[in-house]
Amino acid sequence: MGYNLGGLFLAAMAYLLLLFLVAHAGERRWLPRRLIRHPLVHALALGVYATTWSYYGSVGFAADSGLTYITIYLGVTLAFALTPVLMLPLMRITRRHQLTSVADLFAFRFDSRLAGVLVTLMLLAGSLPYLALQIRAVAESTRVLSGEGNPQSIAVVFCIIVSVFAIIFGVRHVTPRERHDGLVAAIAFESVVKLAALLAIAWIALQLGFGGPSGLDRWLDDHPQQLRAFYAGAGGPTWAGLTFLAFAAAFLLPRQFHMLFAENPQESSLKTACWAFPMFLLLLAMAIPPIMWAGVALDVGLPDDYTLLGIAALTDSSLMVIVAYLGGISAASAMIIVSTLALSSMCLNHLLLPAMHLAGQSDFYLMLRWARRMLIAVIIAAGFLFYLTLARTEGLVSWGLISFLAMAQLLPGVLAVLYWPGATRQGFIAGLLTGGAIWGIAGLLPALTAVGPIQIVGVDLAVAASADHFGQLAFWSVTANGLMTLAVSIFTRQGVREGETAAACREISTRVPSGTLQAQSPYQFVEQLSPVTGEPAARAEIGKALEDLGLAWGENRPDRLHQLRDQIQRNLSGMMGPVLARDIVDECLQLDADSRAAVAQNVRIIEERLERARGDFRGIAAELDNLRRYHRQILEDLPMGVVALTPAGRIARWNPAMHTLTGVSAGKVLGRAMAELPAPWDNLLAEFIAADSDHAYKRRLDLPGGIRWMNLHRAQIGDAEGDLRADSLVLIEDVTELQRLENELTHSERLASIGRLAAGVAHEIGNPVTGIDCLAQELREQRPDEQRLEQILAQTRRISHIVQTLVSYAHAGEHRPHAEPRPTRLQAIAEEAEHLVRLNPGARSMRFSHELDEALEVMGEHQRLVQVFVNLYSNAVDACGGEGAITTTAKAQRDGIQIRISDTGPGVPASIRDKVLEPFFTTKTPGEGTGLGLALAHNIIEEFGGRLKLNNRRGRGAGAEVVIRLPYPQTLEQQANG
Structure with missing residues (x-):
């Protein structure tokens, strides 16, 4: 067409530099992270599926x-419609086990290095023609536009540039498990470019060829043979076969698998892609018929594959030609x-690293980076060499279908990974070899050589293979593959490790560490792994594994160290493949011989796996799991603490009641030794376990919240053969409230005894006091003017009054029927209570003030009201520390007599104001108070129909204030008379 080759070259270079800029902006975070990781951006990145085959070849195919x-798009749509049962399960497996490629997936599932090698070789053989196809499309499109006879120079430069791009933006991280945001942004950008270019050419085709959409309808009415030819291919075996091939390619092509799973940020992206990506393909497919029919109507005179370039050239617009050309460059570069x-x-994980001697690399990560860079360059060079050997007679679609057919050979294996745990590695390898042989002989070989038509089971192995040929070949090759996989799997058995990985793929991991780790800390893991990876890489990998699990470098719990070991293996799997990673971990992070305590040490691991697998249990397994949960829930719901200890003295069970008692959650102590528990629980358990008795009563603990008392009980756990699964089960019962009640009852009994003793002492004192009084009176009659005798008599009357008051107060505390309430003078009650309180030496410095009307009476029982005032005065004295003032006032109100007893102490804290009236609540140290005084006063006041309330005073010298409200005597009489 005469377009300048240099101009096309500059346009291609400018576009690829723009691609560099987009990728660089993504890596440097110049583009918002939320934008790059948006689900729709990921869906656009999946547009890497649409290569030059979709851009150029679909027109020729149509x-x-x-x-x-359309089958090439329908098959992909069907695959994404099955996202819940196909894509999501694969994504969970790959993310959980750090599998970054199709070969990793099968090598892990079948625990076979050979499986990984065969899959790698199959995918490499199937992809090289496809890579060559992209290079050829770029070269041919350049030749078509420029008219140059040999555009290999631009193909060479194109290969170099995409190689540099892939190396710079695809090997930035050590492991492919880490997302490459810049690469994803660039691939999404390329999808937008090729879609926009294709839609633009389709619109131009409608305008140039038919004058618009309505003109196309008229042209088709005038050329009915075009519609008949277009619909003639719909339906039938060929349609089904090609749809099947596209279905397999949707997620098994290396580029699709990489973008779907390795570069997928989250599950929500996949859920968005299941509808957004088919919509993208629908738009691509809609552009093909107008371009094809416009090529016929305009007679562009080019091969059908490059019709859209001819239509762009008819516009006489260099810009439109460049846009169409860059659409092809975009499609080819993204795929490569x-x-x-x-x-x-x-290739690195399954071909190169297993053949290398890994021992103490000075910079393990640098070695991996350069190995991947080298392989990228070699693979693109191999694609270029393959391009040089391609026969130009083969259309773009034929080479695409050859690659799709290679991917389809992996479908039986995918079904085994997801839904057939009984498949064996021997069956998978046999099926893959069978299907691969048929693909190589009937698909790849005829395209590479000049072999004439050959008939095998009805399939014509022609050089120029047709769509019908690939449809039949897909059926026969995959059928033979599946049948061989089934037959061999039935007659072979899985190994132990293969059975474990099969269960792991269904998220039913049955493997429990059967031995003890030689390493006792993450630092020892570093020492053991360093001989293979080098110390810096070992430290970095173990640090990453600790971060993934949320553990610290000081971790020493056996179950968590086992989990750390598994996480290290998963992380290494992302760098060097699952089989090699397992071999390295087994060699370096070794286990000792089986241990009796292994199951007990890993109770938490077992339970976590059973929790994940709950929905997969059926029949008796489900019933046993329900029984296990029931028994476990009994321990969890016990109102007393439960601690299970392994033979090594590590904690295997810690129920919620223990969390409540200690304030330490189960997650912080499970797997730890008793000595690692916070004080005083470490000594409590250690001493109890060391003791001979299985029971310990009323062990006192000084805790931050106060003193508490515990009862402990122990039981030995083991099976019939004495194989202990947990050495001891300890039950811890908090008996603090019971102990406090016993203490208070004992103290109350002691007070009652003192009261009875006081009554007896008063009686005994009364006799000599009476004698002294009589003698003093006789002496006074003999010597009436003697002043000293009057003083003796006054003192004896004082002693008698004190004794009578003590006797009355002692009797007031006895359990006897109370006298009926009667009018009682309030001033007499207050003065008698003051007199009793002043017997305490600590109250002698207190100032008492009774601002009471002598005639004011309340309804009650004298001695019990005295008991109320004594309790209130005693509390006020204690609050003031023996130095202060206590004021008692009273006034008559409409609803009764209001009495206020206030002090100059510090008042009552708001935090305990609601508790001070509760029985046995006290802020005093043990032995100084019972906590019953205010509670008894409150009950007595309520018994007399009154109310008692505790407040704090306001203003200067503020303290506590007790407000008592008692009814008038006449009010009670009126209530009685009714």
């Missing part, structure tokens, strides 16, 4: 096979970049 071209990244990872 021209040859009509509507059959992502495919080589995925293939280089597979």
Whole structure:
């Protein structure tokens, strides 16, 4: 067409530099992270599926096979419609076990290095023609536009640039498990470019060829043979076969698998892609028929694959030609970049690293980076060499279908990974070899050589293979593959490790560490792994594993160290493949011989796995799991603490009641030794376990919240053969409230005894006091003017009054029927209570003030009201520390007599104001108070129909104030008379 080759070259270079800029902006976070990681951006990045085949070749495919071209899009749509049962399960497996490629997936599932090698070789063989196809499309499109006879120079430069791009933006991280945001942004950008270019050419085709959409309808009415030819290919075996091939390619092509799972930020992205990506493909597919028919109507005179370039050239617009050309560059470069990244990872993990001697690399990560860079360059160079050997007679679609057919051989294996745990590695390898042989002989070989038509089971192995040929070949090859996989799997058995990985793929991991780790800390893991990876890489990998699990470098719990070991293996799997990672971990992070305590040490691991697998249990297994949960819940719901200890003295069970008692959650102590518990629980358990008795009563503990008392009980746990699963089960019962009640009752009994003793002492004192009084009176009659005798008599009367008051107060506390309430003078009650309180030496410095009307009476029982005032005065004295004032006032109100007893102490804290009236509540130290005084006063006042309330005073000298409200005597009489 005469377009300048230099101009096309500059346009291609400018576009690829723009791609560099987009990727660089993504890596440097110049583009918002929320934008790059948006689910729709990920869906656009999946547009790497649409290569030059979709951009150029679909027009030629539609021209040859009509509507059959749509199968390449329908198969992908069907695969994404099955996201819940296909894509999501695969994503969970790959993310959980750090599997970054299709070869990793099968090597892990079948625990076979050979499986990884065969899958890598199959994918490499199937992808090289596809890579060559992209290079050829770029070269051919350049030749078509420039008219140059040999555009290999631009193909060479194109390969170099995409190689540099893939190396710079695809090997930035050590492991492919880490997302490459810049790469994803660039691939999404390329999807937008090729979609926009294709839609623009389709619109121009409608305008140039038919004058608009309505003109296309008229042209089709005038050329009915075009519609008949277009619909002739719909339906039938070929349609089904090609849809099946596209279904397999949707997620098994290396580039698709990489973008779907390795570069997927989250599950929500996949859920968005299940509808957004088919919509993207629908828009691509809609552009094909107008371009194809416009090529016929305009007679562009180019091969059908490059019709859209001819239509762009008819516009006489260099810009439109450049846009169409760059759409093809975009499609080719995206496919080559992502495919080589995925293939280089597979080749490194399954071909190169197993053949290398890994021992103490000075910079392990640098070695991995350079190995991947080298492989990327080698794979693109191999694709270029393959391009040089391609026969130009083969259409773009034929080479694409050859690659799709190679991917389809992995479908039986995918079904085994997801839904057939009984499949064996021997069955998978046999099926893959069978299907691969048929693909190589009937698909790849005829395209590479000039072999004439050959008939095998009805399949024509022609050089120029047709869509019908690939449809039949897909059926026969995959059927043979599946049948061989089934037959061999039935007659072979899985190994132990293969059975474990099969269960792990269904998230039913049955493997429990059967031995004890030689390493006792993460630091020892570093020492053991360093001989292979070098010390810096070992430290970095173990640090990453600790971060993944939320553990610290000081971790020493056996179950958590086992989990750390598994996480290290998963992380290494992302760098070097699952089989090699397992071999390295087994060799370096070794286990000792089986231990009796292994099951007990890993109770938490077992329970976590059973929790994840709950929905997969059926029949008796489900019933046993329910029984296990029931028994476990009994321990969890016990109102007393439960601690299970392993033979090594580590904690295997810590129920919620223990969390309540200690304030330490189960997650912080499970797997730890008793000595690591916070004080005083470490000594409590250690001493009890060391003791001979299985019971300990009323052990006192000084805790931050106060003193508490515990009863402990122990039981030995073991099976019939004495194989202890947990050495001891300890039950801890908090008996603090019971102990306090016993103490208070004992103290109350002691007070009652003192009261009875006081009554007896008063009686005994009364006799000599009476004698002294009589003698003093006789002496006074004999010597009436003697002043000293009057003083003796006054003192004896004082002693008698004190004795009578003590006797009355002692009797007031006895359990006897109370006298009926009667009018009682309030001033007499207050003065008698003051007199009793002043017997305490600590109250002699207190100032008492009774601002009471002598005639004011309340309804009650004298001695019991005295008891109320004594308790209130005693509390006020204690609050004031013996130095202060106590004021008692009273006044008559409409609803009764209001009495206020206030002091000059510090008042009552708001935090305990609601508790001070509760029985046995006291802020005094043990032995100084019972906590019953205010409670008894409150009950007595309520018994007399009154109310008692505790407040704090306001203003200067503020203290506590007790407000008592008692009814008038006449009010009670009126209530009685009714």
